[in-house]
Amino acid sequence: MDRDFEFAVVGQGLAGTAVAWQLRRRRRRFLVIDRGDPHAASRVAAGLITPYTGRRIARTWKLDECFGAAVAVYGASEAETGVKLLHHAPALRLFADAAERDVARGKIDPTRFDRAINRDWFAAPHGGFDLTPAARLDTTRFLDAYRTLFAEQHAYRVMDFDPATDVEPTADSVRLPRLGLTVRGVFFCQGVGGVGNPWFPTVPYNPAKGEVLTLRIPGLGETRPVHRGVWLAPVGGDTFLAGSTYDRADHTPTPTAAGRAAIEAGLREFLKLPFEVLDHRAGVRPVLLTTKPMLGVHPRWPGLAILTGLGSKGSLYAPVFAAQLVDHVIDGRPLDADVRLA
Ligand SMILES: Cc1cc2nc3c(=O)[nH]c(=O)nc-3n(C[C@H](O)[C@H](O)[C@H](O)COP(=O)(O)OP(=O)(O)OC[C@H]3O[C@@H](n4cnc5c(N)ncnc54)[C@H](O)[C@@H]3O)c2cc1C
Structure with a gap:
């Protein structure tokens, strides 16, 4: 076993950062490896954490x-890095029609209906409600803050890691020949980069591309993310993010005219103010057919672990499931049956 690193983490998106965070908390020595995909889902994401989604106002799985x-x-990450990362405040959900309002009536505390909706900014004939608890993680800041911290500790390597040739597992360790290291375990946290990883061929990937616009909207003073089919999230001053789309056929991170048009059309349904598009990006979400995260260790090689399937809720799910996987690998604690690698 190499004296310097006990573990390697492949991928520094939300999943890999959360795994490294948990290893760091347990004072384990680890090396994070990332090839720096600029379109990684975690770098395109808006980081929204939302308690209810869709027209059926469905409660988010395992929200509590x-x-x-x-x-x-x-919060602990903010204290550790000195960087503001989390905006913890209610969001606003506007109803598209009377039917949506009826659905919400059976589920939402009525005192949360129709509070502080600015009708100069938003067309909201059916009103809306406060989404709570809700939050927004600045994902890029989170990843950058930890990349800096890991790099300062010589625990970060930019590398296009090939799981087929860069990993040689044995019964109680894993050799990483190109790095000249032997570690106790490798955590694969590659997002959609994990499609084709030969150690985990049964993960039922069903990726979904999403697009996001960065907008300038002069005069819009809304401080909450607003949801109505598409979402609009304030990121400072008159700058907002807007998204998103869900495309299961195209798995390229290339922005499309159709994606932009769909987001703009969704916005115009409720936003009364004109906007200017400053940027347009796309990424591919690591969604699985199970629609849940998936984690576990290889059935034969206990040194190989995976965390994937964060889907469209990486900000919410990464911390809990990374902790669960690290506890499992280090202490043998059981995994939640809903998410255990099949
Ligand atoms: C448009 C869009 C909007 C979204 N909005 C939200 C939102 O509002 N809220 C929310 O919670 N979630 C949102 N998501 C989902 C969220 O982004 C994902 O759940 C999350 O980012 C997945 O994180 P990950 O670490 O599994 O994968 P990724 O972010 O894809 O990270 C994988 C990392 O692994 C690296 N990697 C892969 N293969 C290799 C290799 N062979 N060698 C070295 N490095 C490798 C990549 O460079 C990358 O950095 C959104 C996603 C998209 C696309």
């Missing part, structure tokens, strides 16, 4: 268990 843990991890 995951929200508090996410806030605690990102």
Whole structure:
């Protein structure tokens, strides 16, 4: 076993950063490896954490268990890095029609209806409600802050890691020949880069591309993310992010005219103010057919672990499931049956 690194983490998106965070908290020595995909989902994401989604106002899976843990991890991360990362405040959900309002009536505390909706900014004939608990993680700042911290500790390597040739597992360790290291374990946290990883061929990937616009909207003073089919999230001054699309056929991170048009059309349904598009980006979400995260260790080689399937909720799920996987690998604690690698 190499004296310097006990573990390697492949991928520094939300999943890999959360795994490294948990290893660091347990004072384990690790090396983070990332090839620097500029379009990684975690770098395109808006980082929104939302308690209800869709027209059926469905409660987010495992919200109660995951929200508090996410806030605690990102709060501790702010204290550790000195960087503001989490905006913890309610969001606003506008109703598209009377039917949506009826659905919400059975689920949402009525005192949360129709509070502080500015009708100069938004067309909202059916009103809306406060989404709470909700938050927004500045994902790029989070990743950059930890990349800097890991690099300062000589625990970060920019490398296009090939799982097929760069990993040689044995019964109780893993050799990484190109790095000249032997470690106790490798955590694969590659997002959609994990499609084709030969150690985990059964992960049922069903990737979904998403596009995001950066907008300048002079005169819009809304401080909450606003959801109505598409979402609009304030990121400072008159700058907002808007998204997103869900495309299961195209797995390239290339922005499309159709994606931009769909987001703009969705915005015009409720936003009364004109906007200017400053930027347009796309990424591919690591969604699985199970629609849940997936984590576990290789059935034959216990040194090989994976965390994937964060889908469209990486900010919410990464902290809890990274902790669960690290506890499993280090202490043999059981994994939640809903997310255990099949
Ligand atoms: C448009 C869009 C909007 C979204 N909005 C939200 C949102 O509002 N809220 C939310 O919670 N989630 C959102 N998501 C989802 C969220 O982004 C994902 O759940 C999350 O980013 C997945 O993180 P990950 O670490 O698994 O994967 P990734 O972010 O893809 O990270 C994988 C990392 O692994 C590296 N890597 C891969 N293969 C290799 C290799 N062979 N060698 C070295 N490095 C490698 C890549 O460079 C990358 O950095 C959104 C996603 C998209 C695309």
